[in-house]
Amino acid sequence: MADFGALCLFVALATSGWAVLASYNGWRARLGELVLSAERAVYATWALVFLAVLSLQYCIFTDQFDLEYVASYSNRALPRLYKFTALWGGQAGSLLFWLFILVSYASLIVLTNRRRNRSLMPLVVTTLMVVSTFFLGLVSFMSRPFVRLAFMPEDGNGLNPQLQNPFMAIHPPCLYLGYVGLTLPFAFAIAALATGRLDDTWFRTTRRWTILSWFFLGTGVLLGGWWAYVELGWGGYWAWDPVENASLIPWLTCTAFLHSVMIEERKKMLRVWNLSLVIMSFLLSILGTFITRSGVISSVHSFTKSDIGPVFAAFLGLCTLVSVGLLLYRVPMLQSEHRLDSFVSRESTFLFNNLLLVGAAFAVLWGTLFPILSEAVRGVKITVGPPFFNEVMVPIAFALVTLAGICPVIAWRRASALKLVEKIQVPFWALLGAVAALLLGGVRDVYAIVSFSLATFVIATTVMEFWWGTRSRQRVTGQNAGSAFLSLVDRNKRRYGGFVVHLGFILIVIGVTGSTAFKQESTASLRRGESFSVGRYRMVFEDMVSQEDANREFMGARLAVYDGQSRRGTLVPGQNFYKAGQNPSTEVDIRYTLRDDLYLILTGFDPQEGRATLKAYLNPLVNWIWIGGGVLILGAWFAMLPDIRDRRRDAEAKLREVESRAA
């Protein structure tokens, strides 16, 4: 089966290479048959890569430890779920999985554009399959998943204990769907630049794909934070680790694009900028992969280091050269059709939103790469850790939150300052009310006051937007409030889905502020029957417990949790000792509530003295981060649904396409 998988990859390399040559030459020579052949080669590549993935999964599930990959990332006792996730637990497998997502996306694009965008499709296929060929080259020659060992080990090394968590079944696939999805708008942008067809077809076609990639990347980032929270055992969810940063950076530039593309749609402006953002997002996703894979920067995510870094760097250089070259070549064709009417307008707030989002992406990238710069310039290794990022990012985040509050209430083209003041009057009083309530409630942390009051401002402006819209619709249609609200959001899914995304973002801001500014902690070394406290909770150490299965042995401390005199339950923080691994893995236990999380860690146990060393964190409002993430996902999903205007626009585009062919 392993040989079959390897063979599939070699044949896929040939079909992918053929797709590149046939689609490019078909476009040059205007040979429709050659282009059709390239598109069929895309489907063939997908089928072959799918067979290779199935082959690797079969080898993992049937414990074929003569395969280096299976011996390194699986073992006999590994539960079935983690045998499945072992596909992306190591480098070669994760690159294969990445490739599978890429060719799946490519096949879907070809399938959905059989009769649309025919002038762009040849070069879209060329671009997608160049990337596919690069990854096929990697898994065929450099990071091969089907390499055999010279001997057959009794058992495998097992999966990294930190990856044996249910989040690992969904977090990496989400991230990959996001990262790889950025290739689609990039491919359309390259095709538009190369063909000179720079009207709005390319971004209208890819708008939903871009939101989908942004959605998956954001979900992946959020799930990564949740995984870190429950698995890494340090009481936090975001450590500004280089690999975490690598996923955040393209998400920020993609967010900027989703805002600025609205200006291009309405006013035919920012065309160079939007193309730059799409190119930048793709290049940053490749840079992120380079950071993750090369080990050039130390990271807690260093599960998959190897020597493929230089190859990624070369590919990144090539992509940059081609895309920037094409963009510069087409700049004369990308003049704006309209001008900005006023500084006080929705357009200008979007411009400043873009400035801040791209500025934030740059700040994170700069901090991530600065250790390399320092070593290159001075020969001194330094660390750029959480204190740097917190200090630099907090002011940028506050400015972004403020804009999220002002932007929805400011009119397109030209807003009068008086109208603006009138519209933000109620939100402003809500802001002042929040400040007063926080002060009366005893809050003295300035960052928390600023953050919570700005959050109140944004929530107020967003809720009022829904209210104003509903009232206007009621007046126009005479419907009751409920029907008017439903028809309002149904007719403008993108606008109101966007507002829901803003609300989700604000809930995340509230969760991050609460869990950072008001975090409490306590450490104790306890004998049985002794207790310690954190915040309103008191924990009594009752006994040590142990549990064993085929894969691991668990040892934990059982603690009764009290809030005042009321017993709230039992928590059992502990450590897992995996039979195939060397190091124990911390298993925290958490009491979740909307108000706060009680987070317990067992850091050590002395059996001779019968003492357990425990650390407790009280993380206020932390669950609002995950709830906010859910709201954000819901909003993004709603914004992706087609509304009446989209359907009409699509119908008009179809009509233009068909009529041009009839002529």
Place this chain on the structure above:
Amino acid sequence: MPPETLRIPRVVRALAFVGACAVLPGVAAAGSGPTPRQQVEERLMCYCGCADLTVRVCTCGTADAIRREIDARLENGETPDQVVAAYVSRHGAQIRSAPSKAGFELLAWITPFAAILLAGSVLVIVVRRWGRRAPAGGTGDSRGGSVPAPFLPEDQKALERVRREMREER
């Protein structure tokens, strides 16, 4: 359509505004910062090798030992800066969790803000120029090699369907 707003008396608004302006600086001054021990823990990375975490949050035995030493040094009268300097002289600059705000490392701190300010200035200039300039003409029109596809009988059906859908939408 003019927005509907709640009417709040001017006197209340003025009092609230003055009150907020007077109270916020007081809050800023009264904000309780981290303790000296927490300050030092936050400024040092744990060198246990298991994760890139500050001493403040790392839960390993190495971090515990560092915390005990920090306590001892602070009790002996050393300032947080002196404790951090002692660790840097022993383990190198890499043990600091963030670049120092002097010399070359200052560049790390100022560059993001300088870049945003510079880009913001360019943005303001560009927007002003846009405001003065007359609308430019011409979209990126269709040039380059598109691949012609044959007009098939099913296209005629599609054309009719699309026209019908558009009539219905209207």
